[in-house]
Amino acid sequence: MKSIYQIKKIETTAEINQCWDVAYVLRPHLDKNNWNATIAEMMQNEKYSIAGIMDGDKVAAFAGYRIMTSLHSGNIIYIDDLCTLEAYRGKGFATQLLNHVKEVAISLNKEAVVLDTGFNNNTAQKVYLKNGFELVAVHLANRLKK
Template identity: 60%
Template structure:
């Protein structure tokens, strides 16, 4: 992996917009026109953070996460989003971001880092397992939108 890659926090509307190319790969259902407002609200009201890897004038990978507390898991970081541009995959950027989020958790006295992944996303699952995650639960969802 290129040691020149570094992680920087994403905070401003301009930086949030620069992440669109990456997030649209992971979340194609999102609307580019409302992306900045949605993330800004999440940052303001839900303790959502984005830390990204910037290269060649653009964000090429990022992790979106939040602080949470549940009776089941305790005080932890929930990793909502982790994605890398296709041309940067296989370079260790996801592992770099996972190590970063785990370090944030340790620094902030969290009990764990948790995430969900699609059953069919075997590539991501291999990365998570390689980075110390284990299968701990099955996430169930009931879509109530009409």
């Protein structure tokens, strides 16, 4: 029997916990013990939302995004995280999630959907360019030592 995939807004602690395996693929530096608390804080304080593509009760892919305003980009939705589990890649989930976030942005009358990606992440860049994103900036960071 073929699975039916659907996009679902992730809201509960149990749903957030189901996103861990996908998040860890993208962000292996994260600590699973702090995962739920970190996401709950982001949702409460930073207008962070997660849209997940579900395969039954399993999160196969997700996009984490926030509503924000910046002087350089305006009134936007910023995609922090977009990842698909290896076993589900090639099914168009990234495009589905990008379209979903774009629909959310349009419904909220936002000016743009913005994201950053790793400089050498050519696979992701091809997906973004295919989906109407343009290279408009270089993201720089100065890592502070602790």
